[in-house]
Amino acid sequence: MSTEANVAASEIALHPAADDPEALLAVNGLKKHFAIRQGLLIRREVGAVKAVDGVSFSLRAGETMGLVGESGCGKSTTGRVVTKLLDPTAGAIIFEGKDISGYSRAEMLPLRSEIQVIFQDPYSSLNPRHTIGTIVGAPFRIQKTVKEKGIKAEVQTLMERVGLNPEHYNRYPHEFSGGQRQRIGIARAIALRPKLIVCDEPVSALDVSIQAQVVNLLEDLQNEFNIAYIFVAHDLSVVRHISDRVAVMYLGQMMEFTDRDTLYSKPLHPYTHALMSAVPVPDPAKETRRDRILLVGDLPSPSNPPPGCVFHTRCPKFRERLSDSERERCQTESPALELKAPGHFAQCHFPEVRADIANAQDAGIGAGAVESVVSPGGVSTDLPR
Numbered sequence: 001m002s003t004e005a006n007v008a009a010s011e012i013a014l015h016p017a018a019d020d021p022e023a024l025l026a027v028n029g030l031k032k033h034f035a036i037r038q039g040l041l042i043r044r045e046v047g048a049v050k051a052v053d054g055v056s057f058s059l060r061a062g063e064t065m066g067l068v069g070e071s072g073c074g075k076s077t078t079g080r081v082v083t084k085l086l087d088p089t090a091g092a093i094i095f096e097g098k099d100i101s102g103y104s105r106a107e108m109l110p111l112r113s114e115i116q117v118i119f120q121d122p123y124s125s126l127n128p129r130h131t132i133g134t135i136v137g138a139p140f141r142i143q144k145t146v147k148e149k150g151i152k153a154e155v156q157t158l159m160e161r162v163g164l165n166p167e168h169y170n171r172y173p174h175e176f177s178g179g180q181r182q183r184i185g186i187a188r189a190i191a192l193r194p195k196l197i198v199c200d201e202p203v204s205a206l207d208v209s210i211q212a213q214v215v216n217l218l219e220d221l222q223n224e225f226n227i228a229y230i231f232v233a234h235d236l237s238v239v240r241h242i243s244d245r246v247a248v249m250y251l252g253q254m255m256e257f258t259d260r261d262t263l264y265s266k267p268l269h270p271y272t273h274a275l276m277s278a279v280p281v282p283d284p285a286k287e288t289r290r291d292r293i294l295l296v297g298d299l300p301s302p303s304n305p306p307p308g309c310v311f312h313t314r315c316p317k318f319r320e321r322l323s324d325s326e327r328e329r330c331q332t333e334s335p336a337l338e339l340k341a342p343g344h345f346a347q348c349h350f351p352e353v354r355a356d357i358a359n360a361q362d363a364g365i366g367a368g369a370v371e372s373v374v375s376p377g378g379v380s381t382d383l384p385r
């Protein structure tokens with residue numbers, strides 16, 4: 001166990017966004033840097049991809065936190081580190097009062113029943129050579145919570161609960177549709193009644209008509225078993241539907257974090273404004289009248305993030321509406337994720353409520369995706385993707 005893990009969770013100075021006595025999960029100053037190595041024989045470390053660079057938040061039992069941001073901003077890495085599929089570079093992951101950030105695989109084993117993951121592509125996360133019975137029954141076998149002869153009945157009950165035909169117990173993943181395969185992933189994830197599930201874009205690969213069914217299933221299971229979700233998504237309308245609170249990420253950092261209604265009615269951060277303004281509005285009259293905030297320029301590399309505010313190279317407010325001295329502040333001084341209003345955190349020197357954007361969205365949000373932009377290529381790293 002690392003030295004950080006030996007520090008009692010109660011002794012860690014928590015960021016206000018992580019400081020909630022009722023939290024099931026508190027994530028404090030979390031960092032995940034992937035080493036960049038070069039050289040054929042001697043592979044020297046020449047830099048690091050700062051995939052997650054100081055993220056703090058908390059989550060209560062039965063609560064859903066939506067995690068949004070452009071492709072490559074570190075959403076999946078945050079999910080993987082929180083569930084300890086990857087070890088953090090720094091920071092604390094406090095689950096039920098214990099800092100698990102330095103836990104070894106063996107120490108994590110008992111917690112595997114409490115913390116689960118659902119992936120975007122159900123097909124690649126299901127072993128094609130195993131039947132559904134074997135896949136969904138695996139958690140019972142690994143954790144030895146059910147005797148071998150009782151596993152089939154447990155699995156069939158689970159299959160029925162997630163809307164699959166229990167008679168398909170002996171079928172293989174390729175015999176199911178995308179939506180059904182995601183249901184198999186969900187059945188496996190809830191088998192041991194976890195308290196927390198990281199859902200990494202669980203509906204992004206599904207047809208729109210199937211997305212709603214899977215989201216509804218996740219909501220029903222949450223109500224039934226009081227599961228907390230970290231729900232990673234590109235689609236701001238899905239996030240608005242499912243989340244209690246929403247975290248907006250950019251270049252490995254948290255730009256804004258607050259409850260869903262506040263975020264959508266009083267967004268403070270220029271990055272959140274831009275994301276929201278990109279979501280189509282179903283009312284054609286409002287759609288043509290409203291202003292879009294375009295993000296120009298490429299997403300900077302997380303191996304070489306801009307100094308000062310990491311968003312300043314693309315920030316529309318910086319570009320169009322700040323004085324020279326204000327700009328200088330953005331370029332040189334990193335803003336902290338601060339409480340700007342009760343329960344409302346933002347990481348910006350000059351936050352402001354953009355009622356025009358919130359009002360446009362209140363006409364109803366359609367399906368909208370955050371555009372994916374350039375992510376760094378050509379780097380060699382120490383971990384497989």
Ligand SMILES: Nc1ncnc2c1ncn2[C@@H]1O[C@H](COP(=O)(O)OP(=O)(O)OP(=O)(O)O)[C@@H](O)[C@H]1O
Pocket residue numbers: 034049050051069070071072073074075076077078302375376381382383384385
């Ligand atoms: N194993 C790895 N080695 C090196 N870099 C990595 C690794 N995994 C992720 N990265 C980099 O870390 C950054 C964050 O990646 P991540 O997959 O967390 O983003 P994301 O927000 O989930 O993106 P997407 O929306 O496309 O899924 C990216 O620049 C990515 O290239």
Ligand code: SF4
Pocket residue numbers: 270271309310311312313315317318330335347348349350351
């Ligand atoms: S700190 Fe400056 S550059 Fe950064 S988001 Fe705020 S206004 Fe834009």
Ligand SMILES: [Mg+2]
Pocket residue numbers: 075076077
């Ligand atoms: Mg991802």
